[in-house]
Amino acid sequence: MTDATQQAKPPSKTSDTRLTSMNLELVVIPVSDVDRSRTFYESLGWRLDIDHATGDDYRIVQFTPAGSGGSVMFGQNITTAAPGSAQGMHLVVSDVLAARDDLVRRGVKVSDPFHDVGGIFHHSNGKGIAKGPNPERKSYASYVTFEDPDGNGWTLQEVTARLPGSLRDTSFTTQLHDAVWGSAK
Numbered sequence: 560m561t562d563a564t565q566q567a568k569p570p571s572k573t574s575d576t577r578l579t580s581m582n583l584e585l586v587v588i589p590v591s592d593v594d595r596s597r598t599f600y601e602s603l604g605w606r607l608d609i610d611h612a613t614g615d616d617y618r619i620v621q622f623t624p625a626g627s628g629g630s631v632m633f634g635q636n637i638t639t640a641a642p643g644s645a646q647g648m649h650l651v652v653s654d655v656l657a658a659r660d661d662l663v664r665r666g667v668k669v670s671d672p673f674h675d676v677g678g679i680f681h682h683s684n685g686k687g688i689a690k691g692p693n694p695e696r697k698s699y700a701s702y703v704t705f706e707d708p709d710g711n712g713w714t715l716q717e718v719t720a721r722l723p724g725s726l727r728d729t730s731f732t733t734q735l736h737d738a739v740w741g742s743a744k
Contacts, residue, residue: 586629590709650713652718658703674694
């Protein structure tokens with residue numbers, strides 16, 4: 560049997576319950592114009608990691624948002640996805656209003672701040688969304704959105720305390736707390 564035809568074997572049963580560490584490193588986004596996209600992501604202040612081409616039909620451009628361990632890559636002949644089809648990519652910020660102001664200063668069209676009235680996560684269909692940040696500025700509860708020139712959709716989410724927090728932690732909405740730990744806790 561060659562490597563290409565071998566079936567994946569189930570993991571062997573051992574008493575080792577450690578998980579393999581996996582870090583999200585890279586998201587490939589589809590774009591129609593590599594130079595236009597490079598200009599846009601540079602305008603965000605993101606670090607250019609690489610711009611490499613081989614011949615006339617292959618190019619990769621990679622940027623890393625400030626403070627991020629993960630990067631975004633786009634280019635020519637690196638994905639078959641339709642330009643603008645990457646949606647729901649979230650960037651975490653500590654202050655969604657300050658981050659929004661920064662993007663606006665950079666010339667980016669950014670949505671008004673919003674929050675989910677259910678308190679857990681915003682709905683993609685727009686239902687249950689209220690204007691403005693979460694009234695109590697609870698962690699994970701306030702958002703703004705923007706798009707790159709092709710329409711790839713980004714969401715800035717305000718996170719000031721990380722899950723899982725203490726059961727008595729008041730940094731989260733009651734709804735999010737109850738969804739994670741249950742209402743009896």
